[in-house]
Amino acid sequence: MRLRNIPGSREAIAASEFVISEEIMRDQKGHWDTVFMHAQPLYLEIGMGKGRFIMEMAAKYPDRNFIGIEKYSSVLIRALEKRQQQEDLTNLLFLRMEAEDLTDVFAPGEVAGIYLNFSDPWPKDRHAKRRLPGREFLARYDEILTPDGRVEFKTDNRELFDFALEEARISGWQLEGCTYDLHADEEMVRGNIMTEYEERFSSKGNPICKMIISRSKGV
Numbered sequence: 504m505r506l507r508n509i510p511g512s513r514e515a516i517a518a519s520e521f522v523i524s525e526e527i528m529r530d531q532k533g534h535w536d537t538v539f540m541h542a543q544p545l546y547l548e549i550g551m552g553k554g555r556f557i558m559e560m561a562a563k564y565p566d567r568n569f570i571g572i573e574k575y576s577s578v579l580i581r582a583l584e585k586r587q588q589q590e591d592l593t594n595l596l597f598l599r600m601e602a603e604d605l606t607d608v609f610a611p612g613e614v615a616g617i618y619l620n621f622s623d624p625w626p627k628d629r630h631a632k633r634r635l636p637g638r639e640f641l642a643r644y645d646e647i648l649t650p651d652g653r654v655e656f657k658t659d660n661r662e663l664f665d666f667a668l669e670e671a672r673i674s675g676w677q678l679e680g681c682t683y684d685l686h687a688d689e690e691m692v693r694g695n696i697m698t699e700y701e702e703r704f705s706s707k708g709n710p711i712c713k714m715i716i717s718r719s720k721g722v
C-alpha cells in the first residue's frame with residue numbers, strides 16, 4: 504500500500520508515545536518486555552497497513568503484547584490516528600521499519616507469533632526476495648520466534664499463497680493449518696479478525712487463503 508506523502512506524518516510519528524523511534528528501537532532488542540506495561544508474550548504484524556487487525560487483536564488479547572510494523576510513514580500515520588482513540592490499550596506499539604531489519608530489533612526467541620496479512624505480492628521473479636512469506640524472511644522469523652512460535656499468513660492472492668506454501672515446505676516448516684476459502688472454513692475462521700484488505704477483497708467475492716506454519720514437530 505502506498506499513499507501520497509502526507510505532510511507532517513514523520514513529525515507526528517516522531518512525537519507519538521505509541522511509536523518507538525528508529526534511534527532507540529535497536530536498543531530494545533532482547534528487552535521488549537520492559538517497554539510494555541506487562542511482561543507477556545509478544546506478537547508482531549509485519550506490514551500492518553492501517554492497523555485495524557492489530558488494534559482489534561490487542562483489545563481481544565490483553566494478556567499478550569503486540570507490535571505493528573509498517574515501513575511507510577504515510578500508512579503508519581493512519582494506524583496511529585486510530586491508536587490515539589484507544590489510549591487505554593497498554594499492550595500495543597508501532598514501529599516504522601523495514602522488515603528486512605527484524606533481526607536487528609528482536610532477539611532470538613523474543614517473539615511468540617507473527618502475522619502477515621495481504622503482503623505485497625512482488626510478482627516479478629527478480630523481486631521474489633522482497634516477498635514477506637519467502638524463504639529469506641522465513642529465515643529471519645525462524646531466528647526471532649520462540650521454538651513453538653507460529654507464522655499466520657492471509658491473502659487473496661493465490662499465486663503468492665502457493666509460493667508461500669512451497670517456501671515454507673522447502674524451508675522445513677510444518678503446515679499447522681491451511682484453507683483456500685477462510686470465510687467458508689468453519690474451523691479456521693473461528694475468531695478471525697478482518698483486516699482492511701480482507702474486507703475490501705472478500706467483498707469483491709475473492710476467497711481468502713490462510714496458512715499457519717511452525718517449526719515444531721507434532722504440535
Ligand code: SAH
Pocket residue numbers: 504505549550551552553554572573574575578600601602603619620621622623698699700701
Ligand atoms: N495488513 C494490512 C495491509 C496490507 S498491504 C491489511 O491486510 O489490510 C501491505 C502492507 O505491508 C503495506 O502497508 C506495506 O507498506 C507494508 N510492507 C510491505 N513490505 C514491507 C516490509 N518489507 N517492511 C515493512 N512493511 C512492509
